Amino acid sequence: MPEKVTIEAVARSAQVSRQTVSNVLNAPHLVSTATRDRVLAAIEALGFRANQAARQMRTGKSRLVGVRIDPSRNGIEGTVLDRFLHGLTEAAAPAGYRVVLYTAADDSAEIATYADLLAAYALDGFILTHTHHGDARTAWLHEHRVPFVTFGRPWGGLDLHDWVDVDGAAGTAAATRALLDDGHRRIGYIGWPEGSGVGDDRRSGWARELATAGFDGAGLVRLTPDGTGNGEAAARELLALPDPPTAFVCASDPLALGALRATDADRVIGFDDTVMAEATGLSSVRQPVADAAATCVSLLVDRLDGNPDRMPARHVLLRPHLVVRRSRAKPPTP
Amino acid sequence: MPEKVTIEAVARSAQVSRQTVSNVLNAPHLVSTATRDRVLAAIEALGFRANQAARQMRTGKSRLVGVRIDPSRNGIEGTVLDRFLHGLTEAAAPAGYRVVLYTAADDSAEIATYADLLAAYALDGFILTHTHHGDARTAWLHEHRVPFVTFGRPWGGLDLHDWVDVDGAAGTAAATRALLDDGHRRIGYIGWPEGSGVGDDRRSGWARELATAGFDGAGLVRLTPDGTGNGEAAARELLALPDPPTAFVCASDPLALGALRATDADRVIGFDDTVMAEATGLSSVRQPVADAAATCVSLLVDRLDGNPDRMPARHVLLRPHLVVRRSRAKPPTP
DNA sequence: TTGTAAGCGTTATCAA
DNA sequence: TTGATAACGCTTACAA
Numbered sequence: 001m002p003e004k005v006t007i008e009a010v011a012r013s014a015q016v017s018r019q020t021v022s023n024v025l026n027a028p029h030l031v032s033t034a035t036r037d038r039v040l041a042a043i044e045a046l047g048f049r050a051n052q053a054a055r056q057m058r059t060g061k062s063r064l065v066g067v068r069i070d071p072s073r074n075g076i077e078g079t080v081l082d083r084f085l086h087g088l089t090e091a092a093a094p095a096g097y098r099v100v101l102y103t104a105a106d107d108s109a110e111i112a113t114y115a116d117l118l119a120a121y122a123l124d125g126f127i128l129t130h131t132h133h134g135d136a137r138t139a140w141l142h143e144h145r146v147p148f149v150t151f152g153r154p155w156g157g158l159d160l161h162d163w164v165d166v167d168g169a170a171g172t173a174a175a176t177r178a179l180l181d182d183g184h185r186r187i188g189y190i191g192w193p194e195g196s197g198v199g200d201d202r203r204s205g206w207a208r209e210l211a212t213a214g215f216d217g218a219g220l221v222r223l224t225p226d227g228t229g230n231g232e233a234a235a236r237e238l239l240a241l242p243d244p245p246t247a248f249v250c251a252s253d254p255l256a257l258g259a260l261r262a263t264d265a266d267r268v269i270g271f272d273d274t275v276m277a278e279a280t281g282l283s284s285v286r287q288p289v290a291d292a293a294a295t296c297v298s299l300l301v302d303r304l305d306g307n308p309d310r311m312p313a314r315h316v317l318l319r320p321h322l323v324v325r326r327s328r329a330k331p332p333t334p
Numbered sequence: 335m336p337e338k339v340t341i342e343a344v345a346r347s348a349q350v351s352r353q354t355v356s357n358v359l360n361a362p363h364l365v366s367t368a369t370r371d372r373v374l375a376a377i378e379a380l381g382f383r384a385n386q387a388a389r390q391m392r393t394g395k396s397r398l399v400g401v402r403i404d405p406s407r408n409g410i411e412g413t414v415l416d417r418f419l420h421g422l423t424e425a426a427a428p429a430g431y432r433v434v435l436y437t438a439a440d441d442s443a444e445i446a447t448y449a450d451l452l453a454a455y456a457l458d459g460f461i462l463t464h465t466h467h468g469d470a471r472t473a474w475l476h477e478h479r480v481p482f483v484t485f486g487r488p489w490g491g492l493d494l495h496d497w498v499d500v501d502g503a504a505g506t507a508a509a510t511r512a513l514l515d516d517g518h519r520r521i522g523y524i525g526w527p528e529g530s531g532v533g534d535d536r537r538s539g540w541a542r543e544l545a546t547a548g549f550d551g552a553g554l555v556r557l558t559p560d561g562t563g564n565g566e567a568a569a570r571e572l573l574a575l576p577d578p579p580t581a582f583v584c585a586s587d588p589l590a591l592g593a594l595r596a597t598d599a600d601r602v603i604g605f606d607d608t609v610m611a612e613a614t615g616l617s618s619v620r621q622p623v624a625d626a627a628a629t630c631v632s633l634l635v636d637r638l639d640g641n642p643d644r645m646p647a648r649h650v651l652l653r654p655h656l657v658v659r660r661s662r663a664k665p666p667t668p
Numbered sequence: 669t670t671g672t673a674a675g676c677g678t679t680a681t682c683a684a
Numbered sequence: 685t686t687g688a689t690a691a692c693g694c695t696t697a698c699a700a
Contacts, residue, residue: 004453005453047449047453051454051456052454052455053386053387053388053391053396053455054391056387057391064434069416069419069420069423071417071420079406083405083406085419085435086405086406086437089403089435089436093437098436098451098455099435100432100433100435101423101434102423103423117432119338119339119383120383120384121386121432122386227613228612228614229615254609254610254613257613258613261614274609276591276609276613278561278562278588279560279565279592280591280592
């Protein structure tokens with residue numbers, strides 16, 4: 001390991017006391033320009049980097065934030081979560097923070113982990129994903145005054161913490177709009193079973209856009225989990241209708257990929273713009289995941305560096321955009 | 335935040351000195367059973383958790399290991415990396431270690447980050463991915479005596495560090511074997527351009543298995559990067575041959591998905607078993623990523639807890655397995 | 669503007 | 685077997 005350079009060594013090298021070096025670092029305005037430059041030069045020359053452990057003992061701050069990493073359950077989340085983690089790590093570093101990972105099987109296990117991480121490593125805050133109705137985690141963190149930001153709205157829970165989310169409805173609305181613009185009039189929706197905030201949100205965008213355009217989506221919905229063949233079966237059911245849809249908006253790329261086996265790519269739009277969309281030339285709604293991550297970091301860091309308490313909860317809703325692949329179909333002959 | 339419980343509080347509560355509590359934690363054999371139980375009870379009752387920063391100041395160990403998180407470039411790596419990170423985090427926790435993330439644009443940036451992470455946070459070690467020929471990172475870490483394990487062989491570089499890898503050749507060999515068992519005799523290979531250790535390795539498994547069975551793969555190879563349409567184009571080229579292949583082994587799921595558009599799923603096998611394989615019912619070779627992660631952690635922790643120096647480099651090669659989806663085709667009529 | 673002293677929570681050393 | 689003391693590297697009073 002590289003031998004360690006302490007503040008003491010810098011002080012000796014710059015011919016000042018330890019405290020002056022510390023002041024250069026933490027309160028530069030207290031130090032004369034001449035000494036500051038001399039100290040800075042010494043820091044540079046020796047490659048000094050303040051030891052966090054020692055710093056933490058005095059300040060109580062670790063400059064570490066925690067994020068849970070999930071097993072990529074139903075796949076999609078995996079790739080989005082991955083981009084999210086990368087975005088967080090990249091945004092946190094320039095702000096002087098590092099990301100620590102943890103896993104947890106459920107909310108209560110996660111809460112136990114908070115306690116552990118807080119006591120042992122003094123994490124400064126957390127970034128939560130997969131918020132849901134009646135989330136025990138946010139309640140616990142709030143109660144214990146631990147700073148945190150969620151990626152995902154509280155979905156029916158109390159709205160008293162910072163959150164960042166992507167407007168899924170706006171995404172499916174844009175997809176629907178694009179299909180309408182291509183002349184489609186009957187546009188089906190293949191999504192997830194009711195009850196998940198994210199799924200319901202995405203469906204509402206399709207329904208809203210269709211209604212706005214004066215068309216009716218009644219009967220053109222099939223709800224099913226992601227999974228082999230599910231998207232295809234749903235699409236076939238809809239296509240077997242007396243007055244079948246000519247295009248599909250889907251809640252996910254796996255579902256869209258299934259629908260694709262029942263019809264062609266120009267009439268199907270997926271969600272999340274995963275590798276499978278890219279690999280098959282499928283149009284898909286892309287979440288601004290890196291933006292979301294950067295925003296989460298920025299909200300959290302604001303709170304950590306500012307006064308954590310007297311700061312109102314802030315909410316940011318980002319708009320996804322449609323990634324169009326292949327030329328879309330000409331108006332269908334009705 | 336939960337109020338902090340120090341070793342001092344435990345000592346008072348158990349009517350012993352601070353040092354005795356510390357001994358119970360770090361050298362239990364020095365303490366009588368009676369006092370030990372009393373101290374343990376107090377620890378439990380107060381919910382004491384040793385402060386890592388303070389501990390680190392004495393021991394120099396942070397119980398933190400670093401892992402780089404990449405932007406999911408060409409997609410596949412994203413989902414595999416994601417599973418890997420999850421596996422690492424899950425395996426590290428019971429061993430008392432936490433995972434810290436960092437990003438880096440290239441090797442030299444990563445090396446700069448090591449220095450930073452080591453100086454500021456005193457990370458105990460690193461787990462590296464994406465090893466390549468002439469990897470400057472492993473050289474630097476070795477030179478600075480920083481413990482590390484790589485997920486991936488050194489591919490031509492010096493073999494003097496611990497590594498864990500998946501035997502890609504065994505995977506494509508198994509895929510080839512399965513197609514041979516189904517009666518296929520001319521089996522094409524669609525893979526990545528030459529030069530990447532991983533890609534060359536996968537191709538060699540197909541070639542070897544075909545040769546072993548007494549068949550010839552000459553002319554049945556197409557090499558192309560992952561990307562929209564590439565797999566399809568490659569498959570079509572091969573199918574246009576005078577004596578075309580009846581089945582395909584592919585280096586990745588995106589390539590396989592492309593090939594799938596040129597022929598049917600029963601004759602194509604992908605690699606990495608990503609969501610797209612699952613969503614389309616494609617057979618694919620699955621890497622034991624969680625095993626690999628657990629093995630990396632175990633090798634690293636061994637080295638950290640044991641004597642880091644006098645320990646020979648250890649290498650572990652894990653076997654992937656073929657995930658068969660859909661019934662495979664009957665022997666083709668030649 | 670700079671320096672002195674104290675203390676954060678832990679463990680290593682050494683004495684009892 | 686247990687306990688007192690010092691030290692890890694830093695920052696926050698406070699004094700010069």
